[in-house]
Amino acid sequence: MGPVTVRLPIPCLVVLVGPSGSGKSTWAAEHFRPGQTVASDDLRALVGEGRYDQRAGTDAFDVLDLVLERRLRRWLTTVVDTLGLDATRRGQYQAAAARHGVPCHVVVFDTPGSVCRARNRARDRPVPPKVLTGQLAALAPTRAALADEGFEGVHLAGPVELVPRQLFSAPQHAARQREAPMPLRFGLQIPSFTWESGPPGIAARLGEVAAAAEQAGFTSLWVMDHFVQIPQVGPEWQDMLDSYTALGFLAGRTSTIRLGTLVTGVTYRNLAHLAKILATLDVVSGGRAICGLGAAWHEREHKLYGWEFPPTKVRYDLLEDALELLPLMWGSGNPRYTGRTISIPEAICYPRPLQAKIPVLVGGSGETKTLRLVARYADACNLFGDPATVRRKVGILGSHCFDEGRTLASITVTNLSTVLVGRSREEVDRAVERLRPRSASPEDFSTRVSAGTIEDQVGRFRQYVDAGVQTAIVNMPDLDAAAVERFADVIAAFPQEGRGW
Numbered sequence: 001m002g003p004v005t006v007r008l009p010i011p012c013l014v015v016l017v018g019p020s021g022s023g024k025s026t027w028a029a030e031h032f033r034p035g036q037t038v039a040s041d042d043l044r045a046l047v048g049e050g051r052y053d054q055r056a057g058t059d060a061f062d063v064l065d066l067v068l069e070r071r072l073r074r075w076l077t078t079v080v081d082t083l084g085l086d087a088t089r090r091g092q093y094q095a096a097a098a099r100h101g102v103p104c105h106v107v108v109f110d111t112p113g114s115v116c117r118a119r120n121r122a123r124d125r126p127v128p129p130k131v132l133t134g135q136l137a138a139l140a141p142t143r144a145a146l147a148d149e150g151f152e153g154v155h156l157a158g159p160v161e162l163v164p165r166q167l168f169s170a171p172q173h174a175a176r177q178r179e180a181p182m183p184l185r186f187g188l189q190i191p192s193f194t195w196e197s198g199p200p201g202i203a204a205r206l207g208e209v210a211a212a213a214e215q216a217g218f219t220s221l222w223v224m225d226h227f228v229q230i231p232q233v234g235p236e237w238q239d240m241l242d243s244y245t246a247l248g249f250l251a252g253r254t255s256t257i258r259l260g261t262l263v264t265g266v267t268y269r270n271l272a273h274l275a276k277i278l279a280t281l282d283v284v285s286g287g288r289a290i291c292g293l294g295a296a297w298h299e300r301e302h303k304l305y306g307w308e309f310p311p312t313k314v315r316y317d318l319l320e321d322a323l324e325l326l327p328l329m330w331g332s333g334n335p336r337y338t339g340r341t342i343s344i345p346e347a348i349c350y351p352r353p354l355q356a357k358i359p360v361l362v363g364g365s366g367e368t369k370t371l372r373l374v375a376r377y378a379d380a381c382n383l384f385g386d387p388a389t390v391r392r393k394v395g396i397l398g399s400h401c402f403d404e405g406r407t408l409a410s411i412t413v414t415n416l417s418t419v420l421v422g423r424s425r426e427e428v429d430r431a432v433e434r435l436r437p438r439s440a441s442p443e444d445f446s447t448r449v450s451a452g453t454i455e456d457q458v459g460r461f462r463q464y465v466d467a468g469v470q471t472a473i474v475n476m477p478d479l480d481a482a483a484v485e486r487f488a489d490v491i492a493a494f495p496q497e498g499r500g501w
Contacts (some may be wrong), residue, residue, distance in 0.1 A: 003158030008105055009168035010443045011077040013068075013097040015151075017084030017142060018109025018126045019135035021119035023157070027109070028079045031160035033442075038067050039081035060090075061450065068093065072100040077162070079444055085138045090149060105153040106146055106326065110139070130328060131316040133365040140225075161425055163456065166386060170459025178491055184465050184494040185501060187473035188213045189262055189416060192229065194238040198380065202239065204476035205480070206246070207253045214483035216488035220258040220501040221250060222473060225265055228301055236300075244277050249283035258501040260290030262416065263363035267296040269306060272344050272357040275320065275329035279353045287354035290501060291326060292382075295319045295370075296364040316369055317341050323360065323377035330358060337414055359501075361414065367396050369424035375400035382473070387463040394468035412501070414471040415464055420451040420478060421486050426454060435477050449477050454486075458493040465494075471501055 008014065027044040029038040064080070068213065071078045080093055084106070097104035102129035113136045120126045126134075146154045163170075188209075195205050213221055225243040230234040247259045257279065282289035295315040296302075302309035310318070321339035328337055330353050334346040362379035364370040374381040375397060383393045390413075398408040420435070422428035428451050429442075436445035445451070450460065461472050476483050 004156065005159045005161050006105075006107060006155045006157070007152070007163065007168070007171075008077075009103055009165040010162055010447050011075045011102055011165070012152075013072065013093060013102050013104045014077075014079040015084055015090060015093050015104065015106045016079065016081050016109065017090075017106055017139075017146070018082065018111060019085075019113075019116050019139060020132055021116035021123075022109035022111035023119075024081050024109055027107075027157050028081050032077070032079050033127045036077055037081050038064055038082075039078040040064060041081075043067075065092070065096075066252045068096055068384050070484050072096055072102050073101060073312035075100065083135060085135060085142050087142075087145060087149070093151065094151060103152040105155065106151045107157050108139075108143055108146070109157045110143070126465075135278075162443065162446075163452060164450055166447075166450055166474050167452045167456040168462055170452065170456040170463075172459065172483075173462040174455045174459035174493075177458055181493075181495050182462065182465045183497050184461055184469070185219045185257075185471045185496055186217065186473055186487075186491050186494075187222055187414070187501060189222040189224070189473050189475040190479065191224050191233050191475050192238060192479075193241050193289045194229075194234065199239060202241070203249070206249065208481045209479060209484060210250050210253050210257070212484040214254050214257045216484050217491040218257060218484075219496070220260065220471065220473070221254070222260050222262040222292070223247060224305040225261040225263060225268065225292075226298065227268075227299060227305055230298060234286050244281060247289075248284060251281065251288065254288075255286075255347055256288075257286055258290050260361065261292045263294035263361065265294055265296030265298075266322045267302065267309065267315060270344055270351075271318070271325050272329060272347070275326045275347075276327070276349055278358055279330060279349050279351065282353035282355055283351050289355070289358050290380075291355065291358045291360045292363060293319060293322055293360060293378075305374045314341065316373075318375075319362075320373060323362070323373060324423050326360065327357060344488055359412075361412075367393070372404075374411060375404045375406060378411065380414055380471075382414045382416055384416065384468075390464060390469060391467035401484065409440055413468050415469045416473045416475070418449045419457060419474045419476060419487070420449040421447075421457050421476075421483070421490060422451075422453060423451060423486065423489075431478060454489045457487075457490045461490065461494070 018024050025039060040060050043063045046189055077186050084090060094104045120132055170258050195201060197205060210221060223243050224245050226240055229238040229240050243261045250259055278289055278291050299309045317340040321342050324339060325337050328335055328347040329349040337344040337347055359379040361382060362374045362378040363382045365384050383390045394413055401408045420431055432442050432451050434444050436442060450487060464472055
């Protein structure tokens with residue numbers, strides 16, 4: 001049986017523990033990028049007359065502490081390559097990591113003494129035999145002490161698997177999902193239409209992705225309601241389709257998947273006209289429209305297109321008017337509506353939607369205004385953040401529901417995130433290297449896109465289920481039919497019954 005894989009989160013501080021000749025530097029060079037390892041020997045060469053200049057030891061460790069502090073402040077994965085046999089220094093490293101919220105792990109090198117001595121003898125400047133004997137003798141009590149020193153993980157040296165922090169505990173949650181499956185539906189968001197084929201190939205690529213999503217088991221398909229690309233995704237000169245024109249196209253290329261925007265800004269269109277657009281989408285899609293609404297935020301986009309960008313209060317008034325008006329437009333009769341920002345003499349909309357009521361999702365996680373509007377009017381919400389944040393937001397939403405005389409169970413909770421999935425760690429690493437911008441490190445990009453294996457993703461999404469999510473909406477940095485098909489294995493791990501789209 002081979003060595004156990006050392007699973008480490010990104011970012012983390014890794015403290016190596018082992019005598020001279022135990023293979024610490026070789027291991028670090030094999031598993032970490034140049035620049036990620038801070039070695040006391042190298043720093044002695046920097047501040048002294050060479051790697052073996054023991055007179056420079058104090059200065060070398062002073063520099064090590066400074067470098068470590070700066071790297072941890074920037075949340076950079078760092079390996080400390082020293083003997084690691086000094087408990088005081090280990091405590092200092094652990095405290096430095098804790099100050100910056102970076103997990104600290106220890107990797108122990110339990111190399112046989114005979115191997116350490118043979119390697120030491122082969123060096124140009126071997127460590128004195130008595131010194132090495134002392135180091136070897138110190139290893140056993142050091143190993144015994146490590147378990148009580150509060151490190152987040154103590155590992156024997158082996159192959160390394162670096163994973164984004166949000167996926168670190170995923171295997172245990174994936175195991176729970178296998179043992180006690182919980183339902184979760186999945187939606188696919190398409191936030192970008194900039195593909196290598198350029199505009200001539202957009203329609204074909206979009207159709208292929210939509211067909212693959214339906215086949216893979218996605219139950220909803222979403223586009224952004226923006227007119228230029230948003231800064232969080234890319235430069236504004238990237239291709240961006242009109243949302244409802246794109247959804248009309250997708251309605252004709254699919255048959256079962258639900259269709260919506262995540263989310264429509266209420267400042268972009270006359271609200272009665274928006275109701276008409278959504279009713280039309282529902283009719284041409286056979287009753288598959290979802291109405292995503294938000295207060296809008298992208299001020300530059302408004303300036304570019306000549307739209308007014310009202311103050312926050314007015315935009316929330318617009319949102320509340322939309323939440324009241326749209327169901328009137330889709331319902332029976334032609335009632336008058338007078339709201340906070342708009343007055344409609346007759347709510348006329350023919351044909352009516354095929355659905356008795358197009359479900360309404362409100363985007364945003366604002367605890368005072370947005371979640372109150374969700375509780376009062378909406379069928380669904382989209383909550384941002386990690387599982388702990390979502391769980392807290394769901395609790396706040398539940399309080400608003402109680403105040404409004406509703407049950408939390410009547411609202412579908414969704415969450416939007418980015419995923420990069422591979423069938424193996426090697427496939428994930430190759431995808432990260434292929435897709436990452438040159439300005440981003442592999443670790444930074446992996447974290448940004450939650451890059452992981454199928455099991456990693458199953459475990460991650462199980463945590464969202466436990467937090468109260470019914471529908472996980474994902475986007476993919478490698479979006480094509482093949483990426484969507486790979487994600488089908490994640491979907492298959494979750495029963496699809498229950499609420500949600």
